[in-house]
Amino acid sequence: xxxxxxxxxxxxxxxxxxxxALPQRFRWVLLLLASYAFYMAWKPGYVVLLWxxxxxxxxxxxxxxxxxxxxxxxLLLLASxxxxxxxxxxFKYYGFFAASLDPGLARLGWTFRLPDAPWVLPVGISFYTxxxxxxxxxxxRGTQAPERHLGRFALYVAFFPQLVAGPIExxxxxxxxxxxxHGFDYARxxxxxxxxxxxxxxxxxxxxxxAELVDSVYGAPGDYAGPAVAVATVFYAFQxxxxxxxxxxxxxxxxxxxxxxxxxxxxxxxxxxxxxxxxRRWHISLSTWFRDYLYIPLxxxxxxxxxxCVNIVIVFVLSGLWHGANWTFLGWGALHAMYLLAGRAMAPxxxxxxxxxxxxxxxxxxxxxxxxxxxxxxxxxxxxxxMTLIRALPxxxxxxxHFAVPGPTLVLLSCLVVFLLTVQFAQGFGPLxxxxxxxxxxxxxxxxxxxxxxxxxxxxxxxxxxxxxxx
Amino acid sequence: MRDFAKLTLRLILLLGINAVLGWAVxxxxxxxxxxxxxxxxxxxxxxxxxxxxxxxxxxxxSHAYLFSRFKKNHAITESELGxxxxxxxxxxxxxxxxxxxxxxxxxxRGNRCDVLVYFxxxxxxxxxxxxxxxxxxxxxxxxxxxxxxxxxxxxxxxQLIDYVRxxxxxDWLFQHYEPLIEHTGRLTPADLDPGRxxxxxxxxYYQGLSDANFRRYRRDFTRIARRCEEEGIPLVVIIPPTxxxxxxxxxxxxxxxxxxxxxxxxxxxxDVDVMPExxxxxxxxxxxxxxxxYFMRHHVATVVxxxxxxxxxxxxxxxxxxxx
Numbered sequence: 001x002x003x004x005x006x007x008x009x010x011x012x013x014x015x016x017x018x019x020x021a022l023p024q025r026f027r028w029v030l031l032l033l034a035s036y037a038f039y040m041a042w043k044p045g046y047v048v049l050l051w052x053x054x055x056x057x058x059x060x061x062x063x064x065x066x067x068x069x070x071x072x073x074x075l076l077l078l079a080s081x082x083x084x085x086x087x088x089x090x091f092k093y094y095g096f097f098a099a100s101l102d103p104g105l106a107r108l109g110w111t112f113r114l115p116d117a118p119w120v121l122p123v124g125i126s127f128y129t130x131x132x133x134x135x136x137x138x139x140x141r142g143t144q145a146p147e148r149h150l151g152r153f154a155l156y157v158a159f160f161p162q163l164v165a166g167p168i169e170x171x172x173x174x175x176x177x178x179x180x181x182h183g184f185d186y187a188r189x190x191x192x193x194x195x196x197x198x199x200x201x202x203x204x205x206x207x208x209x210x211a212e213l214v215d216s217v218y219g220a221p222g223d224y225a226g227p228a229v230a231v232a233t234v235f236y237a238f239q240x241x242x243x244x245x246x247x248x249x250x251x252x253x254x255x256x257x258x259x260x261x262x263x264x265x266x267x268x269x270x271x272x273x274x275x276x277x278x279x280r281r282w283h284i285s286l287s288t289w290f291r292d293y294l295y296i297p298l299x300x301x302x303x304x305x306x307x308x309c310v311n312i313v314i315v316f317v318l319s320g321l322w323h324g325a326n327w328t329f330l331g332w333g334a335l336h337a338m339y340l341l342a343g344r345a346m347a348p349x350x351x352x353x354x355x356x357x358x359x360x361x362x363x364x365x366x367x368x369x370x371x372x373x374x375x376x377x378x379x380x381x382x383x384x385x386x387m388t389l390i391r392a393l394p395x396x397x398x399x400x401x402h403f404a405v406p407g408p409t410l411v412l413l414s415c416l417v418v419f420l421l422t423v424q425f426a427q428g429f430g431p432l433x434x435x436x437x438x439x440x441x442x443x444x445x446x447x448x449x450x451x452x453x454x455x456x457x458x459x460x461x462x463x464x465x466x467x468x469x470x471x
Numbered sequence: 472m473r474d475f476a477k478l479t480l481r482l483i484l485l486l487g488i489n490a491v492l493g494w495a496v497x498x499x500x501x502x503x504x505x506x507x508x509x510x511x512x513x514x515x516x517x518x519x520x521x522x523x524x525x526x527x528x529x530x531x532x533s534h535a536y537l538f539s540r541f542k543k544n545h546a547i548t549e550s551e552l553g554x555x556x557x558x559x560x561x562x563x564x565x566x567x568x569x570x571x572x573x574x575x576x577x578x579x580r581g582n583r584c585d586v587l588v589y590f591x592x593x594x595x596x597x598x599x600x601x602x603x604x605x606x607x608x609x610x611x612x613x614x615x616x617x618x619x620x621x622x623x624x625x626x627x628x629x630q631l632i633d634y635v636r637x638x639x640x641x642d643w644l645f646q647h648y649e650p651l652i653e654h655t656g657r658l659t660p661a662d663l664d665p666g667r668x669x670x671x672x673x674x675x676y677y678q679g680l681s682d683a684n685f686r687r688y689r690r691d692f693t694r695i696a697r698r699c700e701e702e703g704i705p706l707v708v709i710i711p712p713t714x715x716x717x718x719x720x721x722x723x724x725x726x727x728x729x730x731x732x733x734x735x736x737x738x739x740x741x742d743v744d745v746m747p748e749x750x751x752x753x754x755x756x757x758x759x760x761x762x763x764x765y766f767m768r769h770h771v772a773t774v775v776x777x778x779x780x781x782x783x784x785x786x787x788x789x790x791x792x793x794x795x
Contacts, residue, residue: 184472184475449488456636456639461632
């Protein structure tokens with residue numbers, strides 16, 4: 001079920017009403033059933049994978065809680081890793097693996113061909129497998145007590161607001177909340193609704209509108225010259241941000257309405273002044289996952305320079321691969337690794353330049369340009385397409401770019417991006433929400449009305465899927 | 472509980488205020504809209520009167536829509552048929568579903584007609600585009616009853632949203648229609664290029680001969696026929712002339728129509744190849760003004776007259792004719 005669908009408009013209020021009508025001890029049952037219904041609205045059969053992941057990690061957690069022998073504990077951890085990563089490999093990477101291996105085998109003269117994958121990618125598999133893995137690893141490390149209540153653990157894995165596209169929650173944050181009592185708090189509920197509204201605005205008004213322009217250029221990469229590619233790529237940077245952060249806002253807002261706190265997933269990433277800073281602001285739940293469960297176990301930055309470089313490349317290539325089974329994502333991850341290595345080399349230079357506003361601005365622009373360049377790999381369908389677009393970049397700068405969307409639409413899209421950046425700039429001075437709720441009623445209602453009309457009149461209400469659903 | 476009630480009330484109030492605001496904009500806009508003639512607008516609801524009697528009402532696609540969308544064509548149609556005509560045919564392949572919505576609205580507004588003539592192109596049964604996907608809501612004013620008719624008939628949500636939303640767009644708010652007077656363009660035999668003909672025919676059947684669509688949309692035709700029977704309005708079904716030749720879907724549609732005549736006596740007339748001269752067309756399947764005059768005089772007038780005369784005789788079977 002999509003957050004921007006008619007079904008969700010009926011589903012969510014019904015869940016909220018029932019949630020607050022039920023006694024605390026039954027709420028997990030309602031939320032669990034609602035979460036499965038939410039997931040099964042897509043392809044009912046694939047809920048089995050969710051159950052499988054849940055059951056394996058539940059028992060792995062219980063086993064880890066009891067086991068004292070190190071060997072047995074390792075075995076249980078490996079069982080969980082093998083199950084979750086195995087699911088991920090089979091359902092997400094097998095097709096890519098087979099398609100990449102077959103030409104190599106053919107070149108060696110082998111007639112053997114791996115069979116095609118008869119399944120489609122289960123929605124949200126990368127998110128919920130990483131979430132359950134985080135739980136098992138924490139239990140293995142002894143920093144998380146095993147959850148004994150199967151229902152609550154199942155709800156931790158399947159909690160519908162963040163099930164299919166995150167944030168990838170940590171057990172220590174979410175699991176205890178399922179035991180707490182959440183009353184109907186007017187301020188918290190309206191706060192959640194405001195966040196949901198802002199997320200929906202970002203998704204249907206900004207991201208989906210921009211998609212028309214971006215799709216036209218990236219759908220026919222050979223047909224466009226440099227200016228069009230550059231403009232489409234810059235717009236894509238805002239499309240993917242608004243699409244994904246819009247989803248996260250709706251998820252966090254929906255959970256907040258129900259009384260649950262989810263972790264922040266974005267922190268104005270395009271205001272970053274270095275690539276490392278960008279990764280502290282972009283998809284925070286995933287980057288901290290890789291930091292906590294891969295980068296630090298590999299040695300983090302407490303190793304020599306060559307080993308650190310290798311660690312960075314491993315983390316970012318795997319992060320790219322997490323996004324999708326395609327060479328383009330590997331290229332995107334590798335490029336970010338290169339940026340980080342270069343950033344470390346340039347750190348002394350930046351230190352000498354000081355921390356003036358002009359320097360920060362310049363650095364911010366540089367980071368944004370680099371990030372946009374990397375988005376070419378992320379958005380292109382194939383590496384060949386990405387190279388075609390990159391080769392087109394220096395060409396055609398003498399003429400005005402031609403787009404498939406009309407001029408007024410281009411102006412509208414630019415205004416929306418400027419509006420987004422203005423809001424985010426203002427957020428830099430403190431939470432806007434805090435200031436907003438102390439404004440007079442007429443002003444708040446005018447803003448709500450403007451947002452309603454904005455979504456209704458400008459939104460692409462075709463129920464387009466969120467980009468991160470396929471990761 | 473008090474907080475919950477407070478929030479619910481505030482949400483309803485916020486939505487209500489905005490709905491009233493939107494409604495006010497629509498009412499003011501409609502008050503300043505001019506009184507359109509059929510040849511000045513694509514909208515059928517804007518020109519649809521109340522409690523009015525017509526000699527004939529038309530349903531169909533653009534092939535019939537042009538009988539009134541050009542001022543001269545409308546005058547010719549009324550003069551050749553010898554009666555007043557209200558044309559509800561739709562451009563861009565108006566299908567059976569929209570046709571039913573319009574006909575039901577026509578009757579619900581207290582209008583009557585001696586005869587309903589459905590200029591039926593077989594292709595409208597086989598694709599969603601002319602039916603659930605048709606954009607007729609874009610050029611209709613917002614009417615709550617029409618909206619509810621569409622909503623209760625499970626018309627796609629996206630179309631319902633488009634219906635309301637399009638009324639606040641610049642295309643609707645600042646509409647300005649040029650009256651179309653006549654179409655003098657004409658084809659010559661040299662224009663009958665088999666490649667172009669094939670391309671046009673393929674474009675009409677872009678979903679092929681979808682059996683699911685045929686089953687779905689022929690129910691709408693049955694409802695039109697049943698409604699005619701209930702209201703005592705004779706129904707005439709005519710396949711309009713074209714230079715494209717018989718359509719791919721003509722066989723199954725004609726067979727089904729003839730089968731349907733046993734249940735709902737209506738006059739059926741296949742005119743697909745009665746006008747093979749290119750000079751009567753401005754493109755491969757649309758008549759020019761001269762073509763309209765010829766078609767009305769030689770092929771429609773008689774059958775409409777027959778149907779009108781058959782009215783009130785109580786002999787429904789006598790109307791179950793096939794005019795070849």
